[in-house]
Amino acid sequence: MNVKDLNFAYRVKHALDQNLENLPASTAERLASARKIAMTRKKPEPLHLRVGRLALTGPGHIGDYVQTRLSWIGRVGVMTPLLLGALVFVGLYQFENEQRIAELAEIDAAVLADDLPVAAYVDKGFNAYLASRDDQQ
Structure with a gap:
């Protein structure tokens, strides 16, 4: 996932968080089921990346960006x-x-x-x- 996709995902998440109370129940249920489906399709992450991400994740969720920059190259x-x-x-x-x-x-x-x-x-x-x-x- 590149930086542009991450920014879009964070903007969508922020908009949904702001209007969570105004969403109809049917929309909230559809979003919950879509999230479950997306989580089942997600590939498992290798352990060394999970540990590195936990160590690097901080305020602003900069951990993903930093982790990609700390590759072997x-x-x-x-x-x-x-x-x-x-x-x-x-x-x-x-x-x-x-x-x-x-x-x-x-x-x-x-x-x-x-x-x-x-x-x-x-x-x-x-x-x-x-x-x-x-x-x-």
Whole structure:
């Protein structure tokens, strides 16, 4: 049942509720028998839809409309951007991590390939030597 049919059904129900006291007895009996016939022809609803409808039905009977919008397609539509976002963040983390490792490897290679011994880099006077050497140039 689409939204247009639901709106029509609610308008008919509202009109009947307003004029219930003014209806002749024969009309009320015919309506009651028509309702019984319609209820016998109605297909049984699956249990998971009934439970979901009970949980979602509230003021204004918006439950039917909300239930149709929360189908599996809607759930996939919500989960897809979330999963893509998570994949992008993981990819960015991996890329940045590889860049950092490459920079550290480059520094290590430069230190090991240099003529100075490794102990010179940890010497406190080495920074002073580099600073004085830069001032002279």
